[in-house]
Amino acid sequence: MKNIRLISVLLFGIFISMLLVSAETISYVQPDNVTGAVKDTGAINVIAAYYLGYRLFDTLFEILVFTVAVQGVVYLLGHIPTLEQHKPMREKAIIIYTDLIFGASLITGMYIAVAGHISAGGGFVGGIVGATGAVLVFLTMPMEDIENEFNHKYMAIWEAVILITIFILALIPILKGMSPMENFLPLGTPGHIISGGIIPIVDTLIGIKVLIGAVTIAQTFIKHRGVF
Amino acid sequence: MSIDIQIYPSLLTLVPMLFAPLFLLFRTKLVQKLLASLIIILDLLIIYRLTLIMPLDEYTGGWILRGIHLRFDNLSLIYTLLFVTVIGTSWLSSFKKNYPPLFYFLTSILLSTLNTSAITLDLFNIYVMLELSSIIAYILIAMKDNWKHLWASLKYLMISYFAFTMYLTAVGLIYMHTGTLDISRITGEIPPIIVSMLIVPLLLKSGVFPVSMWLPAAHSLAPTEVSAILSGSFVKMGSIVIFRLINTPILKQAYTPITLIALLSALTGVILAYNESNVKRILAFHTISQMGYVLAGGPVYGALHAFNHGIFKSLLFFTVGDQVEETGHYDIKALKHAKFPMHRYIFLVIGVLGISGVPLFSGFISKSMIIHHIPIYGKVVLILASVGTVASMSKLVSIGYRKSSIKLIPHYIIMATIIILVGIRYIEHVISLWTIIESLIVIIVGITIFLVIHPKHIPRILEKLDIMVIEYMLTLITVWAILYM
Amino acid sequence: MIYIAIAVVIFAIGGIGIIWKDNILLKLLSLGIMNAGVVALFVSIAGLKYRIPAILNTSGPYADPLPQAVIITSIVIGFATMSLALVFTMLISLKKGTLSSKKLQEDIDREH
């Protein structure tokens, strides 16, 4: 077995060195991608203009990838029995601080999500930032409290509803005689928080969706595996 | 909603996508049946409307040249029809069994990714489709909580993630070189090393021999409907992307290595299948062999064969898989004691006649088209492969049947009807004295081989993870070397 | 060009890790490195000429926004694949008590 691995590492090495050698022959063409994007989408963050404007189609699938992974993790981990020995940290100071951090991270995450079209960030990052705070709270809570406050069923329903809302937002333009995934709301003044048509709306929805999904993943892992 | 909504190719994807989360919200059987049929009917309607105005180009969001380029043409028509049919019939079959709502959620998203792969012309979009559909496949294979399934799935995950990361690197380098991700706008020469990095992951996805030894374990361990979906529609995704790339600078000179690999795959697949005793693995090895035919056939005849293969392979997986689930035996010797009931055996035979290329069945059409449009060395290899197909399919037929009450099973009937209809409708394009004699000779020689040569057990050394990686690397370097010369 | 080289080297380290490691967890970590290598490649392509992020409240010339926009998708896909792979690994190790890919493969062979 060792020999076989050695041979494949050698082959891989040869291939990579060939790639490095032939990288000289690859020219570089920088297309003019920046001008016009703001006029088209109303978002001054051109990356967001691509991410949620021109290539919204990819982003829809990206959300689906995340959802599929969450659903798969929940389903597959459901096979193993839940762990009895979740031992939360119950010191008062830790509880208060984690709660504070949770609140702060939710607000930060929300801001990052909503302002995705005027500064760096966006829905995905915002959602995960919020979820990180929630994970801290999980360390201090008994399992029943976690299950009551972050109820699996309600979270699943919300997740599905938000997903459907995003897809409907992508489909509405057809009814107005435009092509699907077109930005059908007024674009507003670039640079303001209310601008960019559907981009901030979709960003917010993605943020909430990702928050729920990441919390679900973390909760399932903790439920079946315990923390640390 | 008025009837004159303008129709777009992207609707093919957005419709299953929109309905998919509903499967998780409403978990009763009745609603799930309704939703499934709604998705299939809407998709078929959209395909019908699109055929009236094809070929049709769309840039997503209406942003010309900046949105993602989608195109609906003949190739897309064949493939989307196949995907909708296979997934629709699998749903039909799954309602009799106890599948969780997650299955419907995943398969309807799978349908939308497959549809997208049939219409997209964007290299990065293709990457997303490759990854999403593979993620769905990992979960579907691992749905049974058995460590063998989990290991098959994990093995597949590692090798394909490795490959797709390489594909993404190639996409990045192509973007750097040409300044675009749109296949139809790529101009100029692409260095061969990038082409090989781009092509081999697609070959892995299409399930041809040296790079796809994940396929037998995954396809044979999965439940019946999942096997049918995987073999019938999922592996076709790589082939359509390759066909899309054929007339572009990327693949202009690169078709030789693909043809060679395809021919190798066609032959090796049947050899491995003949020496196998697990019935579902026989079918999985046939997928490897038949995908060789598809890729050797090129965008016209290959696409037709992909359609035909999807239909008869899912019929075979339905019949054999149902039998295996009913009796619990995978081994062909054990199955000889638990024979097929009559109503299942008939459809098994129809599927076998289709895959063996007997006149009046669909396999005959596309196989003879491919054999007649390939250079002479390819002809010899493909005829040998056909002989092997007949020989190893005779093993399945030789299990035999027992008398039973007649049952009408709708998904069997749909698939069998398509096989026979295609076989009769297009027969005038290929029929000649020579093709008939050829197919008769193939059948006779195949059955003789089945009677004379006894299969041997081949150890599964090619399916080890380390060996799979080395197969992948070897193919990569071979493709690069052929292109470089 | 050195940025491209850095990205390709990180990619190569990840690839070698996948091939060489026997423990599944370490194989998965190497997959993560490989993915990071590709992300670095795309970011390098975007910043090959100019490095000012394309947020138009500063003045240009800007980095190419398209590779940056598409590669975020790839990070998410990497995360999703990784968490699924970890779940598979956990279930396998619960059942078989080993994480060695060599051993698992031998077990599969023994059952036939």
Place this chain on the structure above:
Amino acid sequence: MEVTLGFMGIIFAIGVVLSHNPMRAVIFMGAFSITMATYYYAMGAPDVAMAEATLGAVFTTFIYVVAMKHRGSIKVAYIRKEPFFFKTNNGFAGSEYHLLKRFADKNAMHLEITRIAEIPSHKDLQTDRSFQFDIICGGLKDSLSLPGYTPLPYHLRGFAIYVKTDSEDIYESLEDFLVGDVNEEY
């Protein structure tokens, strides 16, 4: 600046690939992700950097740590016997305990230890459902006959650890471990 960050990334990546212990590899991975995020930021891609920092560095590391906790467990029953297996104020001790502990650490498994009073009788082993141990140990002679268990003699002649015959993989890997024939490369 950017080049330095890139080389730091390369070094951390090599650290991940070279470390044998999964926990150390995960820590290296976290450092690698943070470095790469900074690198992306320096290359003019703040959005990518934020995605990498939150998803790659924080969340993935969290999931890894939780997933790695203890994968699989071995149920060990022991008979208290002073130099081999006994309980002290701060945990367990003894030669057989340390042997098993090292084995479990190597395979990233978790020991569930139960004390039993005496060598179980044949009847107990055959009828009692609560006797579902993978390993019975505690200075046992290798000439005992415990139905359903196989003795694994180790370097002290005459002593053995009894491993359940059904749990084939534990048996084999423990045998490898005890014989010292462990040349798996991580």
